[in-house]
Amino acid sequence: xxxxxxxxxxxxxxxxxxxxxxxxxxxxxxxxxxxxxxxxxxxxxxxxxxxxxxxxxxxxxxxxxxxxxxxxxxxxxxxxxxxxxxxxxxxxxxxxxxxxxxxxxxxxxxxxxxxxxxxxxxxxxxxxxxxxxxxxxxxxxxxxxxxxxxxxxxxxxxxxxxxxxxxxxxxxxxxxxxxxxxxxxxxxxxxxxxxxxxxxxxxxxxxxxxxxxxxxxxxxxxxxxxxxxxxxxxxxxxxxxxxxxxxxxxxxxxxxxxxxxxxxxxxxxxxxxxxxxxxxxxxxxxxxxxxxxx
Numbered sequence: 001x002x003x004x005x006x007x008x009x010x011x012x013x014x015x016x017x018x019x020x021x022x023x024x025x026x027x028x029x030x031x032x033x034x035x036x037x038x039x040x041x042x043x044x045x046x047x048x049x050x051x052x053x054x055x056x057x058x059x060x061x062x063x064x065x066x067x068x069x070x071x072x073x074x075x076x077x078x079x080x081x082x083x084x085x086x087x088x089x090x091x092x093x094x095x096x097x098x099x100x101x102x103x104x105x106x107x108x109x110x111x112x113x114x115x116x117x118x119x120x121x122x123x124x125x126x127x128x129x130x131x132x133x134x135x136x137x138x139x140x141x142x143x144x145x146x147x148x149x150x151x152x153x154x155x156x157x158x159x160x161x162x163x164x165x166x167x168x169x170x171x172x173x174x175x176x177x178x179x180x181x182x183x184x185x186x187x188x189x190x191x192x193x194x195x196x197x198x199x200x201x202x203x204x205x206x207x208x209x210x211x212x213x214x215x216x217x218x219x220x221x222x223x224x225x226x227x228x229x230x231x232x233x234x235x236x237x238x239x240x241x242x243x244x245x246x247x248x249x250x251x252x253x254x255x256x257x258x259x260x261x262x263x264x265x266x267x268x269x270x271x272x273x274x275x276x277x278x279x280x281x282x283x284x285x286x287x288x289x290x291x292x293x294x
Contacts, residue, residue, distance in 0.1 A: 001052055001096075003039055003087055004060035006031065008161050009101065009152060012194035013058055017201075023052050039083035049090045056201045057091040059084060059100045059137075064126065065160065077129055084133035088140035097205045098144040099197055100137045103130045104217070106148065109183075109255020116148075116213040116264065124253035138212075145204050146213045147197060148260060153279075153286055154190030163187075164283065165290045167224055171231045172291035176241045181225035182249035184257040188218040189277035199269060210268050215260040220279060224248070227283070234284050235291050 002017065004010045005024025014024050014033065025037035025048060035052075037044045039061045049057070061083045063076040084100060091098040105127035106120040122128045137144050153164040160166055164187060170177045196216045203210055222230075225244045232239040248254040 001054040002058050010060040012190040016194035016198040040078040045086045045090045049094045054096050056205050057096045057098045059087045080129035081132045085136035088137040092141040098141050099201050100146050102146050102148045104150045104258035106131045107258045109258045112257045112259035113261040115261045148215050150186040150217045152190045153187045159290050167228050168231050168287035168290040171228050178243045178245035179224040179228045180248035181223045181244035182246045183254045184221040186217045186221045187279050192277045214265040215262045217260040
């Protein structure tokens with residue numbers, strides 16, 4: 001069972017687990033294989049797990065958009081913290097293996113690369129929610145695996161669904177734009193993240209111990225400004241209107257570099273080099289629908 005199956009990561013999870021008998025959950029969206037569930041409702045969460053009795057639960061529920069944190073902070077906190085606790089409690093009660101998705105934002109970005117046991121010290125509300133969620137999951141379901149991921153990109157349904165497609169829309173508009181050139185992101189393809197999670201879920205359900213907390217991330221880091229220049233160059237857009245700035249860093253609530261140490265999970269996976277999705281190769285087809293080149 002994939003909780004949050006209609007979002008960016010959840011959709012990729014549904015594809016990654018397509019050779020399993022898989023049910024996804026969604027609150028607003030409808031579609032094949034989706035059950036309508038409010039992940040913040042004990043009645044809904046316990047009810048769907050009781051009906052389906054899954055062997056494995058993957059929790060992709062969360063609210064990452066800063067505009068949602070500002071406009072509806074209580075609801076955003078429920079989706080990031082309370083939903084995690086409810087899903088973990090229900091998974092534990094029903095004897096299901098749980099993989100909980102967390103974020104590199106639990107770290108403060110001052111001393112990368114961060115090992116799985118590094119001190120967590122989030123600098124913004126999203127990171128604090130993710131930290132609280134990790135604690136709630138560990139308390140409710142001690143055997144759960146927590147998988148921390150960085151910013152993800154992939155096929156988006158709307159421009160604001162990913163940072164990358166938002167940047168593409170700005171660059172493609174040909175209007176002057178200032179993009180942060182201080183804070184480093186490690187954009188990781190959502191399909192790769194889902195494939196790693198599928199492997200983790202299978203190993204965990206078979207009793208193979210990988211670790212209670214694991215990290216996965218692309219190796220190469222980019223600022224928003226650098227990503228904007230790469231988009232402009234690929235699509236033949238004059239980069240002169242793209243200016244390097246420090247907007248995200250200046251706000252004080254964005255970690256500068258939360259690079260994750262992924263050596264433990266990479267060694268456990270034996271992940272071959274040709275299976276890594278390189279950002280330089282993958283971004284053009286992801287952003288093409290959002291760049292106005294005419």
